Amino acid sequence: MDRCITLGALALAMLAGTARADVPDGLMYSDFDAHFELENEETRDRNNRPVDAGWYLEFTAKLFGDGIPVDSGLKYVLKQGRRTLATIECTARLRQRPNYDYPEGVPGIMEVGRCKDDDQLTKATGEVTIEVHFINGDDDSTTLIRTHTIFVRKFDRVRRAPQYYIAHNGEIATAVVHEFLNGERNATNARNMRNNYVGLFTWVAEAESNGVQPDGDDWARDLGVRCSVNGERLPTTFEPRVNTVRDHNLRIMASWGDGRQNERNQYDMQLFHIILPITMGDESDRLPNAAVLEDHPGDWECQIRHGRKVHRTIAFSVADGHIQPHPEETAEGGVQLPTRHHLATITVEEDNDMETRVSPDHAARGPFFGVGWASEEGRAMAAGLPTIGEADLPGEPRSRRRRRRRRR
Numbered sequence: 227m228d229r230c231i232t233l234g235a236l237a238l239a240m241l242a243g244t245a246r247a248d249v250p251d252g253l254m255y256s257d258f259d260a261h262f263e264l265e266n267e268e269t270r271d272r273n274n275r276p277v278d279a280g281w282y283l284e285f286t287a288k289l290f291g292d293g294i295p296v297d298s299g300l301k302y303v304l305k306q307g308r309r310t311l312a313t314i315e316c317t318a319r320l321r322q323r324p325n326y327d328y329p330e331g332v333p334g335i336m337e338v339g340r341c342k343d344d345d346q347l348t349k350a351t352g353e354v355t356i357e358v359h360f361i362n363g364d365d366d367s368t369t370l371i372r373t374h375t376i377f378v379r380k381f382d383r384v385r386r387a388p389q390y391y392i393a394h395n396g397e398i399a400t401a402v403v404h405e406f407l408n409g410e411r412n413a414t415n416a417r418n419m420r421n422n423y424v425g426l427f428t429w430v431a432e433a434e435s436n437g438v439q440p441d442g443d444d445w446a447r448d449l450g451v452r453c454s455v456n457g458e459r460l461p462t463t464f465e466p467r468v469n470t471v472r473d474h475n476l477r478i479m480a481s482w483g484d485g486r487q488n489e490r491n492q493y494d495m496q497l498f499h500i501i502l503p504i505t506m507g508d509e510s511d512r513l514p515n516a517a518v519l520e521d522h523p524g525d526w527e528c529q530i531r532h533g534r535k536v537h538r539t540i541a542f543s544v545a546d547g548h549i550q551p552h553p554e555e556t557a558e559g560g561v562q563l564p565t566r567h568h569l570a571t572i573t574v575e576e577d578n579d580m581e582t583r584v585s586p587d588h589a590a591r592g593p594f595f596g597v598g599w600a601s602e603e604g605r606a607m608a609a610g611l612p613t614i615g616e617a618d619l620p621g622e623p624r625s626r627r628r629r630r631r632r633r634r
Contacts, residue, residue, distance in 0.1 A: 252292040253336075253360065255371050257561045257594045258402060258427075259288035261474065262356075262376060263340075267347055268387040276387035280347035281378070285316060287358070289336040290564065294320055297363030300338050304348070305355045311348040315361070316341035351380045351390065375596040377588075381619045383479075394476050394495040395588035395617050396596060397429035398574065398581075399608050401540050403502075403549055405519075405566040408511040421513045424504035424549070426528075426540065427471065427497060428572070431583035435477070435494035436615065445537075445580050446470075451502055453517060453528040455544075460522065462503040463515040471497040478619070493583070493619045502528060506547060520547035537580050540570040554593075557600035561593065569593065571607055574614070582615030 263286075267279040285302055299318045304311040316338045358372035377393040404425045432445040446468035453460045474497035505513035506520060523544050530538040543550045552569035554560045561569060574584055589608035592598040599605045 253294065253371075254290045254562055255358070255360075256288045256290065256564050257597060258563045258567055259286075260594070261286040262392060262595055264378070264390055264392050265342070265344070266387075266389045267344065278349070278387040278389075280349040281390045282312070282342055282344050282347055283314075283356075284340045284342040285314070285338060286340055287338045289360070291334055291336070294334045294336050295363035296320065298336060299361040299363070300341070301359040301361055301368060302341075303357040303359070304350075305357065306350045306353070311350055311354065312343065312346035314341065314343045314346065349390075351378050354378055374594075374598075375591060377591070377596070379618050381478075389478065391476060391478050391493065391619075392595070393588060393618060394429065394595075395431070395583055395585045396591045396608075397495065397497075397593070398431065398584055399572060399589035399611060400427075400429055400593040401538075401570040401572040402427040402563065403540070403542055403568055403570045405506060405549060407507070407566075422505050422507040422511045423513050423516070424502045424506070424519070426500040426502055426570070428500070428530075428538070428540075429495055429497050431493075431495050431581060431615075433580055433582045433615070435496075436492055436582045446498065448532055449500070450531040450533070451500070451528055452531060453502070453504065453526060455517075455522040455526050456524040460517040462517050464503040464513055466503060467501040469499045471499050491619055495583070500530070504528075519544055519549070523547075532580060536575055537578050538575070539573045541572075542568060542570045553601040553603040554599065557604075559598075560600040561597055571603070573607075574611055576612035576614065578612075578614055583617055584611055584614035585617035586611040586613060588617055 263284040264281050265284060266281050268276045269279045271277050283302070283304065285300070287300060298320070300316045302312075302314045302316070304313075319337045319339070321335050321337070353375050354377075355373060355375050357370055358374075359368040360371045361368050378390055379393055380388055380390050382388050404427065406423050406425050408420060408422050430445055434444060449466060449468055451466045453462070476493065476495045479492050501513075503513070503516045505516040505518055512518065523546075525541065525543050527539055527541045529536045530540070542552070548566075549568045552571065554569050555563060563569065574581065578584075586609055589611050590599075590605070592604070592608075599608060
């Protein structure tokens with residue numbers, strides 16, 4: 227049995243309505259800072275051939291709040307229908323951060339990182355629900371704080387055991403904008419800056435990294451951003467900077483036939499962080515040649531472009547010098563995000579040779595690994611995505627018919 231605790235972050239979730247139970251007073255469970263990672267296991271048969279042994283999950287999560295009891299933790303219960311697949315208890319690291327640069331001040335953090343139990347294996351595929359329980363360190367009582375759904379797929383490989391993966395396609399509908407402050411300690415793995423700026427976190431399945439014989443331009447190379455407010459373009463000359471977010475990617479290879487290079491198919495999802503040409507705060511802390519939030523209240527749209535071709539557009543509103551919450555955040559049962567993080571509305575262009583594996587059906591499950599949509603705006607955003615490429619890797623091939631024995 228292997229239970230390990232480290233630092234980490236990003237995307238657990240909940241189902242709309244009944245998915246989110248009441249969190250204990252003073253605690254906020256961050257959907258943005260929760261993450262699942264599926265790990266495959268295999269054994270060997272008597273002929274030393276690999277045999278599928280199933281999979282287990284690693285969990286990373288973060289809670290914020292006042293006076294989190296010492297010895298508190300989380301418990302994860304994996305279910306499929308009425309059947310319990312695994313129950314894992316995770317210890318947590320508690321730390322205070324009085325100088326974390328949050329104006330409102332967040333005095334406490336509870337972190338669970340890469341918690342796992344690799345003895346509790348399962349071969350379940352399809353929808354798997356995960357109940358997240360808070361364990362109170364004072365009396366060991368538990369409270370259900372999240373229920374969410376992941377979708378597990380299985381694929382076959384040549385001369386190797388089958389493997390499983392979590393379908394990440396729904397994350398393409400997840401776009402989070404964050405007001406980064408000068409010198410802010412970077413818990414999100416994005417690059418630190420000496421200026422205030424607005425950053426965008428967005429998941430992408432690059433066409434270059436997916437499909438048979440991938441061929442195409444790099445999504446992050448020569449990326450441009452063009453913003454407007456209330457329909458009026460904002461001229462900026464700051465060049466956006468693009469980084470991948472560490473530990474937030476999924477890259478697996480399936481192969482079939484003879485396993486030659488042109489008979490392979492890769493599934494690749496990556497979380498990118500883009501420093502947008504937008505700044506705020508004191509003049510000495512601002513990005514040079516960038517648009518200032520305080521100077522432009524209203525409805526913002528920012529196009530993610532390569533040359534003159536638009537691939538994505540994000541939209542959000544600004545009032546009183548700050549980005550405002552998305553309707554999905556204010557709806558009952560909606561997502562919970564850390565301070566100065568907000569969901570943005572995202573659209574993806576159908577004529578798009580840079581991206582693939584865009585699926586409105588997957589996006590309908592909601593952001594943050596199947597959170598479910600709590601607002602009409604969120605559901606409309608998911609339904610409005612185009613279908614681009616194949617959503618999943620090919621499933622297991624049909625069994626070959628057995629040859630009939632010759633009659634003697």
